[in-house]
Amino acid sequence: MPKMKSNSGAKKRFKKTGSGKIKRKKAFKSHILTKKSSKRKNNLGKDTLVHKSNEKSIERLIPYS
Structure with missing residues (x-):
């Protein structure tokens, strides 16, 4: 099966x-x-986690990461 x-x-x-x-x-x-x-700009610069409901669809887009 191909990658x-x-x-x-x-x-x-x-x-x-x-x-x-x-x-x-x-x-x-x-x-x-x-x-x-x-304060708002400082908080916008920080990373955050993807919501649980979107995780599965994003994992399909990046299978090897």
């Missing part, structure tokens, strides 16, 4: 943690930053 292909966009956006969960970046940090508070 499955990883989704190129998903490869760039998601990483697996040591425990097998999927890590992602937060949105809304790229522009229109003047009206956002420093």
